[in-house]
Amino acid sequence: NAGVMQNPRHLVRRRGQEARLRCSPMKGHSHVYWYRQLPEEGLKFMVYLQKENIIDESGMPKERFSAEFPKEGPSILRIQQVVRGDSAAYFCASSPLAGGDNEQFFGPGTRLTVL
Amino acid sequence: GENVEQHPSTLSVQEGDSAVIKCTYSDSASNYFPWYKQELGKRPQLIIDIRSNVGEKKDQRIAVTLNKTAKHFSLHITETQPEDSAVYFCAASRQAGTALIFGKGTTLSVSS
Numbered sequence: 748n749a750g751v752m753q754n755p756r757h758l759v760r761r762r763g764q765e766a767r768l769r770c771s772p773m774k775g776h777s778h779v780y781w782y783r784q785l786p787e788e789g790l791k792f793m794v795y796l797q798k799e800n801i802i803d804e805s806g807m808p809k810e811r812f813s814a815e816f817p818k819e820g821p822s823i824l825r826i827q828q829v830v831r832g833d834s835a836a837y838f839c840a841s842s843p844l845a846g847g848d849n850e851q852f853f854g855p856g857t858r859l860t861v862l
Numbered sequence: 863g864e865n866v867e868q869h870p871s872t873l874s875v876q877e878g879d880s881a882v883i884k885c886t887y888s889d890s891a892s893n894y895f896p897w898y899k900q901e902l903g904k905r906p907q908l909i910i911d912i913r914s915n916v917g918e919k920k921d922q923r924i925a926v927t928l929n930k931t932a933k934h935f936s937l938h939i940t941e942t943q944p945e946d947s948a949v950y951f952c953a954a955s956r957q958a959g960t961a962l963i964f965g966k967g968t969t970l971s972v973s974s
Binding site for chain 2: 780782788789790791792795803805806838840849850851852853854855856
């Protein structure tokens with residue numbers, strides 16, 4: 748059973764470009780969470796999605812950031828017009844079913860560097 | 863919303879000693895408390911978790927205790943080894959299918 752997959756592992760963008768980060772949850776998991784980790788800091792919740800639904804986006808910046816989890820394919824975190832402050836590690840996690848086990852399994856992360 | 867405080871931010875111990883990391887949370891509705899270990903440049907990995915209907919849980923050298931009244935929980939590592947060196951994060955959440963709110967992490971260094 749493959750774990751949570753994220754790609755790319757490293758992404759370099761210039762200010763003003765767009766960044767697209769992909770996350771494929773573990774097989775059988777229908778819940779995806781995105782977290783951001785700034786250098787030497789903890790993980791901050793951004794958004795929680797199920798297939799075709801955003802359940803909780805209370806941690807997402809109001810502008811430039813969006814997320815989706817389509818019926819087919821990976822979840823995508825999109826950052827438009829990136830700025831240097833967006834440089835961070837972005838982790839996604841997946842879990843099985845709501846109402847049951849809340850154990851979240853993390854992917855390897857995408858390290859975004861904005862030049 | 864939930865707020866999780868974690869102490870200490872750094873902890874240095876000698877191999878074989880015990881290490882204790884403490885966290886407090888603010889939301890009395892939180893009922894799930896996992897601990898993650900993150901090595902440099904790697905993903906966070908769950909090492910142990912506890913739910914609010916249990917006061918203590920052990921897994922070999924690792925144990926977690928929970929005091930719901932005081933709203934704090936602790937990670938205990940006994941007989942520490944150099945490979946225990948990493949950043950440890952505590953977290954809290956209300957229920958399955960909700961966001962984890964993390965503490966800021968504790969950098970544990972075990973010297974041989």
